[in-house]
Amino acid sequence: AQSVTQLDSQVPVFEEAPVELRCNYSSSVSVYLFWYVQYPNQGLQLLLKYLSGSTLVKGINGFEAEFNKSQTSFHLRKPSVHISDTAEYFCAVSATGFQKLVFGTGTRLLVSP
Amino acid sequence: KAGVTQTPRYLIKTRGQQVTLSCSPISGHRSVSWYQQTPGQGLQFLFEYFSETQRNKGNFPGRFSGRQFSNSRSEMNVSTLELGDSALYLCASSLTSGGGYNEQFFGPGTRLTVL
Numbered sequence: 439a440q441s442v443t444q445l446d447s448q449v450p451v452f453e454e455a456p457v458e459l460r461c462n463y464s465s466s467v468s469v470y471l472f473w474y475v476q477y478p479n480q481g482l483q484l485l486l487k488y489l490s491g492s493t494l495v496k497g498i499n500g501f502e503a504e505f506n507k508s509q510t511s512f513h514l515r516k517p518s519v520h521i522s523d524t525a526e527y528f529c530a531v532s533a534t535g536f537q538k539l540v541f542g543t544g545t546r547l548l549v550s551p
Numbered sequence: 552k553a554g555v556t557q558t559p560r561y562l563i564k565t566r567g568q569q570v571t572l573s574c575s576p577i578s579g580h581r582s583v584s585w586y587q588q589t590p591g592q593g594l595q596f597l598f599e600y601f602s603e604t605q606r607n608k609g610n611f612p613g614r615f616s617g618r619q620f621s622n623s624r625s626e627m628n629v630s631t632l633e634l635g636d637s638a639l640y641l642c643a644s645s646l647t648s649g650g651g652y653n654e655q656f657f658g659p660g661t662r663l664t665v666l
Binding site: 469470474479480481482483484487489528530532533534535536537538539540541542543544 | 555582584586593594595596599601606607609641643645648649650651652653654655656657658659660
């Protein structure tokens with residue numbers, strides 16, 4: 439079975455500051471890793487994914503994440519956030535061979551001017 | 552290309568009733584998955600359908616069921632509603648199934664309130 443831990447339930451940050459949202463996972467098999475964003479009253483939108491290859495993954499809206507196998511982490515980063523980045527961010531994993539996504543509890547990013 | 556559509560967007564039911572939610576995947580997508588989102592339990596996988604067959608099922612009681620039609624549209628049904636079934640139900644579609652790496656595209660969800 440897989441599990442995902444997002445330690446920070448809420449991250450406040452000022453506009454144009456850098457941000458890192460943390461994600462750790464646990465699995466006995468190989469997994470694929472994803473970050474999704476959810477804006478109020480909307481569904482989930484994929485930010486980026488790690489399938490294989492380079493451990494640094496670049497996504498949409500200037501976000502990037504680094505896969506660290508030894509630390510079983512997949513932290514999300516953005517060098518300079520905007521007010522519009524205010525949303526809930528979910529880290530998720532899926533095991534090879536299965537379509538099921540296992541999500542973390544989410545991190546609410548609050549960007550203030 | 553149109554995205555994933557879910558109907559209705561909002562629904563209010565009373566305990567004991569049953570409800571059917573509908574999901575139309577992106578054209579050409581054959582896999583549809585359903586997720587329940589609540590403040591307490593977060594996002595949880597309900598089930599996945601591919602080619603009209605249930606491929607995978609989450610840890611939910613038998614009151615939760617689903618089906619998929621030949622055009623890949625999917626419905627999920629919850630019978631004998633309980634207060635705890637109040638949630639946002641999200642549908643996600645992907646091109647195919649089984650890989651785990653297939654990107655899932657989410658719909659806006661159906662907000663179910665059980666009174």
